[in-house]
Amino acid sequence: MNDLVIRNALLVDGSGTQARMADVEVDDGLIVDVAAAGSAGTASHVIDADGLLLTPGWVDVHTHYDAQASWDPYLTPSSWHGVTSVVMGNCGVGFAPAAPDRHDWLIELMEGVEDIPGSAMTEGITWEWESFEGFLDALDARRYAIDLGAQIAHGPVRGYVMGDRGAANETASPDDITKMAAIVESGLRAGALGFSTSRTPLHRSLSGELVPGTHADTDELFGIADAMSRVGHGVFQFAPEHVDVPTREMPWMRELARRTGRTVSVNLNQPNSAPELWREVLDMIDESRAAGLDIVAQVAGRAVGLLMCLEGSFNPLDFHPAYGPISDLPLSDRVLALQQPELRKALRVEPDDGGLFRKVVLGAIDSWWAVDDGDIDYEPEAADSIAAVARRTEVHPIDLIVDQLSAHDGHGMILTPFFNYAYGDLSFQFESHQRASTRMGLADAGAHCRVICDGGTPTFMLTHWTRDRRRGPTLPLELVVQRQTRQTAELYGLGDRGLVEPGRRADLNLIDYDRLTFGPPRMAYDLPGGARRLVQKANGYVATFVGGIQTVDYDEFTGELPGRLIRGPR
16 A cells, blocks of 8 residues: 555646646655556545646755745745755855854845845854854754755855955965865765856845855866866856856856866846847857757746835835835835825925936836736736836826835835846747756745745746746646756756656645636745745645655645755765
8 A cells, every 4th residue: 555646637747748647656755656547556645636737846946045944944935836845055145164253244145145134044044053064964954844955155165265355256376276175075075966156246245245256267166166076966056247158158167067077057037238148148058068068047937027015125215205204104104104195296206316216216117017916917018017007097107106005005016027028028938948958947935035026936837838828829838847847856966856757756746727826925024033025825736745745735834844955966
């Protein structure tokens, strides 16, 4: 008798092959058989799926749970959205190694780059470690709702070895490089899944300093990568300055992949300043892969966009002096004040600020959209922008902005995409997700807590791309499932998951596909110390299993914590 049998499911197994009706048998945390529908044996727990969608659990390789792993066994939002394995430590920021006098510095670095409240990290991180190996041991001692793996981040390594010189992005000496490589090699042997760095000026600490390693030369990059080669595993992941990828970055990426045999994974977004650059980058990566070099581009599932609201990091009214006197009032008092005719009139008057308000507010509203109280439209049309509505209705745009921010008792939001929407739709994502040289990623779960809420991207990939898209063709369900299961698992050498076949881990999602949805983000004050973050839950996950143990039952946690640290590839 098996532990679990799921009967009569519509199985999309992660391989990319066509969906089929099937039974799946699970025993001792592993899939033991995939049989024709209605033919499975008995089990202590039998679920009649009655045609519900059955998939592998999602594997999200771009998260930032490095701090949250200290206090949250559920690692939300990922576990709300069918994710059963995550990889953290991306983009060169993390918390190990950590000298005792560098804790505050590491927190400021993470807060500046990933917009995770520093107060929450100060209160919530437990700091039982100094070395990276100690960090893994601390994670290994905990229990989670999902599995998690870690990468070694360049920022902490540089700060640990070089101190203030590393933090200031001074050139590393040969001795510095040797010491950094030793830390990376030791961390990989202890179970790290890769190494990450950042080379974009967008990534800065809370005090404005660039992430350590931003200007690292090739001697430093190759010295660290050679350590990865000696160990024989690990992904080299980095966040670039996008316009520099074809010229500044591609030569060393190719050489690093050639000399080490390691996978290079580069973040790829579509900036408005260079909307066609991504095609050039992917063509260059295709050429590299044809030459036997293991380089992939990590792409997002939707536009990266800010969600502006009265409770968030900022909102458009912050740029108007008339808003200043009420900006620190409780939310309900601000909502009331914004209804007063005198304040409304003052906000309509363009301030004498040298054109700042016109540039960042009035000049930007063609790419701002009001967020309804239902699902967010992440592919909005130009005719629905705040500017277009203002022209059509002859209502002052400031009144539309104030009304939207005040809606729903002050929880109203305005969406403004800043990456991946240069065409005015998601055609960049549509094409890039069909390229063999790309991998699913960049949802940034756990990060950008007060202004971006993309941790629910795994659910969005099903709802938008396979079912609901109105402004263009959809993607096959089988491809989308494969993109965030088998392909992401294999990227990090996790060959034991991401596919529903005998011998694989029983990480599974049973989904009410027709009902699958999620509402708008809401601000929650549930981080340590009551710090805030945007959260967005899903509806439609009938069951999620991690290693054969059910962790979600009709969108609610069962309380089971079967998740463990992933130590190295398998």
